[in-house]
Amino acid sequence: MKHFVQDLWCKFRNNRKALFCGYILLFLALAVLPFLLSNTVGRTWVRILDFALIYAMLALGLNIVVGFAGLLDLGYIAFYAVGAYTWALLASPQFDLHLPFWAILPIGAGMAALFGVLLGAPTLRLRGDYLAIVTLGFGEIIRIFLNNLDHPVNVTNGPIGINKIDPISIGGADLTRTHELLGISFSGVHTYYYVLLALLFMTIVICVRLEKSRIGRAWLAIREDELAAQAMGINTRNVKLLAFALGAMFGGIAGGLFASLQGFVSPESFGLLESIMVLCMVVLGGMGHVYGVLLGAILLTVLPEILRSTASPIQRTLFGDVYIDPEALRMLLFGLALILVMLMRPTGLWPAPKRRTAADPDIAKD
Amino acid sequence: MSFLEAQSLDVRYGGIRAVRGVDIRVEEGETVALIGANGAGKSSMLNAIAGVLPHTGSVYFNNVDLSYRPVFDRVKRGISMVPEGRGVFGRLTVEENLLMGAYLGNSQQEQDTDLKMMYEFFPRLKERRRQTGGTLSGGEQQMLAIGRALMARPKLLLLDEPSMGLAPIMVEKIFEVIRGVSQTGVTILLVEQNARLALESSQRAYVMESGELSITGESRELLHSPEIRRSYLGGGD
Numbered sequence: 001m002k003h004f005v006q007d008l009w010c011k012f013r014n015n016r017k018a019l020f021c022g023y024i025l026l027f028l029a030l031a032v033l034p035f036l037l038s039n040t041v042g043r044t045w046v047r048i049l050d051f052a053l054i055y056a057m058l059a060l061g062l063n064i065v066v067g068f069a070g071l072l073d074l075g076y077i078a079f080y081a082v083g084a085y086t087w088a089l090l091a092s093p094q095f096d097l098h099l100p101f102w103a104i105l106p107i108g109a110g111m112a113a114l115f116g117v118l119l120g121a122p123t124l125r126l127r128g129d130y131l132a133i134v135t136l137g138f139g140e141i142i143r144i145f146l147n148n149l150d151h152p153v154n155v156t157n158g159p160i161g162i163n164k165i166d167p168i169s170i171g172g173a174d175l176t177r178t179h180e181l182l183g184i185s186f187s188g189v190h191t192y193y194y195v196l197l198a199l200l201f202m203t204i205v206i207c208v209r210l211e212k213s214r215i216g217r218a219w220l221a222i223r224e225d226e227l228a229a230q231a232m233g234i235n236t237r238n239v240k241l242l243a244f245a246l247g248a249m250f251g252g253i254a255g256g257l258f259a260s261l262q263g264f265v266s267p268e269s270f271g272l273l274e275s276i277m278v279l280c281m282v283v284l285g286g287m288g289h290v291y292g293v294l295l296g297a298i299l300l301t302v303l304p305e306i307l308r309s310t311a312s313p314i315q316r317t318l319f320g321d322v323y324i325d326p327e328a329l330r331m332l333l334f335g336l337a338l339i340l341v342m343l344m345r346p347t348g349l350w351p352a353p354k355r356r357t358a359a360d361p362d363i364a365k366d
Numbered sequence: 367m368s369f370l371e372a373q374s375l376d377v378r379y380g381g382i383r384a385v386r387g388v389d390i391r392v393e394e395g396e397t398v399a400l401i402g403a404n405g406a407g408k409s410s411m412l413n414a415i416a417g418v419l420p421h422t423g424s425v426y427f428n429n430v431d432l433s434y435r436p437v438f439d440r441v442k443r444g445i446s447m448v449p450e451g452r453g454v455f456g457r458l459t460v461e462e463n464l465l466m467g468a469y470l471g472n473s474q475q476e477q478d479t480d481l482k483m484m485y486e487f488f489p490r491l492k493e494r495r496r497q498t499g500g501t502l503s504g505g506e507q508q509m510l511a512i513g514r515a516l517m518a519r520p521k522l523l524l525l526d527e528p529s530m531g532l533a534p535i536m537v538e539k540i541f542e543v544i545r546g547v548s549q550t551g552v553t554i555l556l557v558e559q560n561a562r563l564a565l566e567s568s569q570r571a572y573v574m575e576s577g578e579l580s581i582t583g584e585s586r587e588l589l590h591s592p593e594i595r596r597s598y599l600g601g602g603d
Contacts, residue, residue, distance in 0.1 A: 214469070214471075217466060217469065218469065220455075220458070221455060221466055221469070224455040224456065224457060224458065225453050225454075225455060225456075227418065227449055227453055228449055228453030228454070228455065230418060230437045230438070231416065231418070231437070231441070231446070231447045231448075231449055231453065231515070232441070232466050232467060232469045232470075232514075232518070233437070233438045233441030233442060233469055233470040233518060234438060234469055235436070235438040236437075236438075237436075
């Protein structure tokens with residue numbers, strides 16, 4: 001059965017026409033998905049989908065650091081926070097600044113990248129567990145800073161957070177409002193979905209290109225053996241800093257989009273548990289494999305929501321009462337899923353395609 | 367000035383001075399061996415020349431002072447190192463390993479000719495070019511590591527214990543390869559514990575003892591020096 005599926009997949013991949021049709025179908029499916037959801041299970045699900053896309057972008061950013069360059073980062077959510085707060089401060093009544101989104105997006109990305117370098121520079125010599133501990137500390141420092149930056153000068157509003165953040169607006173059209181186009185009405189979550197989808201698509205393209213580039217090869221070499229990578233003439237310092245900066249940049253963009261979609265940010269959203277959650281998406285999906293990470297991110301955002309909406313009704317019909325709180329059940333099942341995946345598929349649900357290890361018969365002949 | 371000249375090189379690990387003011391020089395086209403017992407500081411010396419270890423003193427290569435230059439810059443200028451323990455990228459295929467050696471950017475064409483040359487030089491690697499580096503035997507990995515270093519088209523090749531952990535028959539083969547590389551005009555500085563083979567495949571040699579040079583000279587003469595025979599060649603006759 002498994003071989004049959006693999007064969008089919010191979011044939012599909014090698015057939016240009018089929019591949020093209022597949023892309024068209026995927027494109028159409030993604031285009032109608034939010035309408036399908038809002039007309040069947042409700043608009044909340046489109047919002048959940050929006051969050052899944054944001055998390056996918058976040059996980060792809062972390063994948064650059066952890067998956068490509070092999071640098072274990074436990075404080076990644078800090079860059080998400082930097083992006084979110086940059087957006088919040090530049091587009092809210094907090095300082096009465098209302099910059100347009102095309103200006104904030106690069107500023108947020110740049111800020112996050114700067115913080116990425118700030119974290120990367122002092123940790124260049126660290127690897128593995130040691131790096132993990134330092135990055136963990138860094139993540140907490142950022143969160144605590146945001147929590148306490150309300151005095152002596154009030155910058156972040158402290159634990160209360162920043163409210164009334166401007167949504168993205170294109171050509172004066174506020175994206176959270178409902179718009180009519182060609183007789184179809186797009187509500188806020190719908191338009192956000194398309195904007196996020198476009199940005200995620202760009203992220204995917206950049207990640208795939210990066211992996212295949214010279215820089216991608218340098219990351220791969222560093223991940224495998226840093227000393228040997230040096231001996232190849234790779235400028236390990238700059239290449240590692242670049243991984244931190246690029247990873248942080250995507251985190252920052254995702255953070256900004258989160259702030260504008262939510263309309264509100266507070267330090268609470270950027271705790272250690274969030275960092276671990278994003279890392280789980282990367283590891284569970286398939287570290288270093290762009291599509292695997294994508295799958296991991298979408299599964300880990302959507303499945304808990306499905307559970308949240310079904311756990312109570314199912315218990316009520318089966319047992320007549322709710323015995324286990326859905327929130328507790330969520331963590332329980334999450335832990336169980338993690339253990340099972342790590343036991344059965346230690347390289348993730350959808351790992352990078354395996355390299356051939358047997359001698360190649362075609363080569364041996366000539 | 368010589369092709370490679372290391373002057374009063376000092377390497378420290380914390381408070382320990384592993385290399386104590388060592389001067390060595392290597393002329394263009396030579397193969398020079400650096401021999402000595404375990405912990406004599408041979409590898410530290412080599413790593414300092416490659417730029418992997420911080421050091422004091424100076425390293426001149428092709429009349430340029432490389433003392434404060436980072437590793438990648440030294441590679442760019444033509445110094446390639448085969449690290450101790452080979453440092454093969456275990457999860458990359460043989461071919462990917464070789465191509466990684468050309469990281470600093472020869473043109474696609476140059477890479478293709480170099481790759482072809484490596485496969486002629488190491489037919490074993492051609493057979494296994496789609497296999498991952500980790501599945502090769504120790505000797506094959508050593509060949510791969512040498513081939514990978516050659517892909518950078520180095521002027522000076524630094525070899526760190528190429529015989530380490532290999533079967534005797536493989537050791538002979540690796541040294542055949544090293545002599546072959548030398549014949550193509552590449553200058554070689556070789557760190558080795560197997561003193562006999564190192565002396566037999568080199569023109570000159572330095573002997574290191576607890577961080578300092580003890581004896582230097584022509585390899586042929588050292589092979590017959592009673593002192594060397596007693597301490598490093600295991601023969602009392």
